[in-house]
Structure formats: C-alpha cells, structure tokens
Amino acid sequence: MKKMMMIAAMMIAAISANAQNEVGQVTLKPMAGINLATMTKTNDSKLRVGLAAGVEAEYGVAENFGISAGVLYSMQGVKFSEQLLGGKLDLTYKMDYINIPVLAQYYVVPGLAIKAGIQPGFKASAKVTAKGSADGQTAKDSENLEDVQGFALSIPFGLSYEYEGFVFDARYNLGVTKAFKDSWGTNSKHSWFMFTIGYKFAL
Secondary structure (H helix, E strand, O other), X not given: OHHHHHHHHHHHHHHHHHHOOOOOOEEEEEEEEEEEEEEOOOOOEEOEEEEEEEEEEEEEEEOOEEEEEEEEEEEEEEEEEEEEOOEEEEEEEEEEEEEOXXXXXXXXXXXXXXXXXXXXXXXXXXXXXXXXXXOOEEEEEEEEOOOEOOEEEEEEEXXXXXXXXXXXXXXXXXXXXXXXXXXXXXXXXXXXXXXEEEEOEEO
C-alpha cells in the first residue's frame, strides 16, 4: 500500500513539474475566439458578437508566475433594436481594434492561472450599420463613425486553463477611456467578455 502511495505521489509530482512554467522560458500562443461586447451607459442595448484573434508570448518569471504580452484583433461595439410604427430598426456599432494586452499571470495550481493587466488599443475601423424593415420591405445602410477615439485603454482580467498545450482563456475587459470624442456627448466606454482557445508552445 505504501509503495502504491509513493508511486502515485511521484506521478503527481512529475505531472505537476511538467505543467509548471520553466523559469526563463519563452512560449508563444496563437489564439482565436469570440467577443461578447457592449458599452457602458447605454440603455436597451444588445451584445455584439465578434471575433477575437491574435498571438501572445509569455516569459516564465517563476514556476508559478509569468508575464505575457500580445497583439489581438478585437471586434467590439454594441447593438440596438427599436420598434418603429409598422417596422423595426437595428443599429450595430462596429468598432474594431488592435489590442496589446500586457498581463501578469499567477498559476494557482499547475495549468490554472489567474491574470490581470493593462491593454492599450488602437482603432482599426469604426462604422455604424442600420437595418430597417417595414411593410415587408428591408433596407440596409452603413457609414463610418468619425467621432470614435483612435486610442482605447482597458483593464483585462480573468483566468485560463492549460491542458496538453491547449489553453482555454476567459477574460473580462473593462474600458477605462471614453470610446467617443467630446462631440459625441457621451461617456460610454467599452465593456466585453472574451473567450478564446489557443495552443502554447516553447520557443
């Protein structure tokens, strides 16, 4: 019985050691997933579902601590639906960014990390799409949003789980800066959940 317990303990220790960060090691993680995005200070809004994709690199500072930085293409914004007399109007604010997350990652147990950091973002595109329907007719139009700020700062935090190189990541991103310029007349900020899967490998 003691021998079996010793063997089991050695196996667990070996698995744990393999799953820990190697100090000084650099890993790369391509990743892709979805955003569930909205904006603060908006009434009767709906989520805009969009793509999140990019790559992150991590440096192992200690066995249970790492620092990561990455580049992500992030589809953000918000949607609205209004019932009009005899019809309906759907508005989608499509605001896409190149985000640069810089995160501290603490491994609570091998493979499971909690993370938080800071994330500057740079506008890639911004437009509003309007789709209306009335009396069986549908019309759609879109135009660029000129009043969107070119820079957006946010605070990401969440957790991830790694299994055999695959990393499942869930984050909430809290906007810090206003999304629109002063001429828009609102203090709305970005707010979105991001769910991704990636594959982590050592360089």
